[in-house]
Amino acid sequence: MERYDLTFRRGFRPAWEGVPAAAHRCVFGVDYVSARGMQGGELFFTSYGWRLAEHLLPQHWFNDRQYRLLGRRLEGSTGAVYKFPQAGWRGDRRDLVIKFSRVAQHPGDVYIWPEVAGAWTGGTMFLSPFEEFANLNHLRLSGPDACIPTQLPLAIYSPPLHFHDWQLGRHVGRFSAYDRRLEADQTEVDNPPVHYEWDRLYILLYGWLDGVDVEEAHENGRISKASMEQLSIRVDGRLACSGLVVLDHKPRHIIVRPAAQTGLRKGRADVLYGLVDYELLVGREGTVFPKRPRG
Numbered sequence: 001m002e003r004y005d006l007t008f009r010r011g012f013r014p015a016w017e018g019v020p021a022a023a024h025r026c027v028f029g030v031d032y033v034s035a036r037g038m039q040g041g042e043l044f045f046t047s048y049g050w051r052l053a054e055h056l057l058p059q060h061w062f063n064d065r066q067y068r069l070l071g072r073r074l075e076g077s078t079g080a081v082y083k084f085p086q087a088g089w090r091g092d093r094r095d096l097v098i099k100f101s102r103v104a105q106h107p108g109d110v111y112i113w114p115e116v117a118g119a120w121t122g123g124t125m126f127l128s129p130f131e132e133f134a135n136l137n138h139l140r141l142s143g144p145d146a147c148i149p150t151q152l153p154l155a156i157y158s159p160p161l162h163f164h165d166w167q168l169g170r171h172v173g174r175f176s177a178y179d180r181r182l183e184a185d186q187t188e189v190d191n192p193p194v195h196y197e198w199d200r201l202y203i204l205l206y207g208w209l210d211g212v213d214v215e216e217a218h219e220n221g222r223i224s225k226a227s228m229e230q231l232s233i234r235v236d237g238r239l240a241c242s243g244l245v246v247l248d249h250k251p252r253h254i255i256v257r258p259a260a261q262t263g264l265r266k267g268r269a270d271v272l273y274g275l276v277d278y279e280l281l282v283g284r285e286g287t288v289f290p291k292r293p294r295g
C-alpha cells in the first residue's frame with residue numbers, strides 16, 4: 001500500500017493555508033496541494049478535496065480495484081466512470097464519482113450539441129484532467145446567471161503505474177497540443193511546474209450530485225419530453241452566460257432531484273437540476289480552454 005504523508009512531517013495535516021509552499025501547485029488558474037507517495041503516485045487536491053484528504057487516499061478506493069468491487073460502473077458511460085460509496089464526511093454521506101480521464105484518446109463519433117455543431121471549428125479533444133477542473137472552476141465561479149450546481153472537483157490522482165500508449169488508447173500525435181497549453185500556463189506560475197506524464201493514468205475524483213439524469217426521469221414518466229428539451233436548452237443557455245458549452249450536451253448530463261414527496265416538479269421552471277460530465281466542457285468560441293484571470 002502506497003503511503004502519503006499529508007502532514008508534511010508535522011504530525012498533523014495542516015489547513016490549506018498552512019501547507020508548505022513547495023507543495024502548492026497552480027494549474028490553469030486552479031490551486032492544488034500536491035502529495036507524492038513513496039512509490040511515485042501523485043495526488044493533486046483542490047481546496048474542497050484537501051478538507052477530506054484522508055478519505056480520498058487511494059488505499060480507500062483504488063488499490064485492489066476497490067472502485068470496481070465496491071463501486072458500480074455508471075450505466076450509460078462510454079468511458080470508465082464509477083460511483084463509489086463514501087461515508088463519514090462529518091457524519092453525512094457523500095458518494096464519490098471516480099472518472100478515468102480520456103485525455104488524448106480519440107473521442108470517436110461524438111454527437112455534437114446541435115446549437116454549436118454548425119459553427120464549431122475547434123475539433124473534439126477530451127480535456128486533460130487539469131483543463132477539465134479549470135473549465136469547471138470557471139463555470140463554478142461565474143455569476144448567478146450562469147450558476148448551475150455541479151459535482152464538486154476534489155482531486156486528481158495519478159497512480160504509480162506506467163503503460164504503453166496503446167494500452168491507454170492515447171494518440172501520440174495529440175500530446176504536443178496538450179503539452180503546449182500546459183507549458184504556456186506553467187511558465188507563469190511561482191510554484192514548481194506540472195507536466196503531463198503520458199505513460200500514466202489520470203483519475204478525477206468528484207463529489208456525487210444526488211438525483212437522476214433527465215433521460216432516466218423521462219423514461220420513468222416523471223418528466224415530459226417537452227420539459228426534457230426545455231431543460232437541455234436552459235442549461236445550455238446558462239453555460240453560454242459564462243462563455244462555455246458542453247460539446248456533447250445531452251439530457252443524460254443533466255441531473256434532476258426529486259422534490260420530497262411529490263416526485264419531480266414536472267415542467268416547472270424551478271425544477272432542481274445540475275450538470276455532470278465536463279470532459280468536453282469548452283469555450284464556446286472555438287477555444288479549447290478559456291483562461292481565467294488570476295486573482
Ligand SMILES: Nc1ncnc2c1ncn2[C@@H]1O[C@H](COP(=O)(O)OP(=O)(O)OP(=O)(O)O)[C@@H](O)[C@H]1O
Nearest residue numbers: 074076077078079081208209211213252253276277
Ligand atoms: N452525479 C450523478 N448523479 C446521477 N447520475 C449521474 C451522476 N454522474 C453521472 N451520472 C450518470 O452516469 C452517466 C455517465 O456518466 P458520464 O456522462 O460522466 O460518463 P461518460 O463516459 O462521459 O458518458 P458520455 O460518453 O455519454 O459522455 C451520466 O450520463 C448520468 O446518467
Ligand SMILES: [Mg+2]
Nearest residue numbers: 277278279280
Ligand atoms: Mg462524457
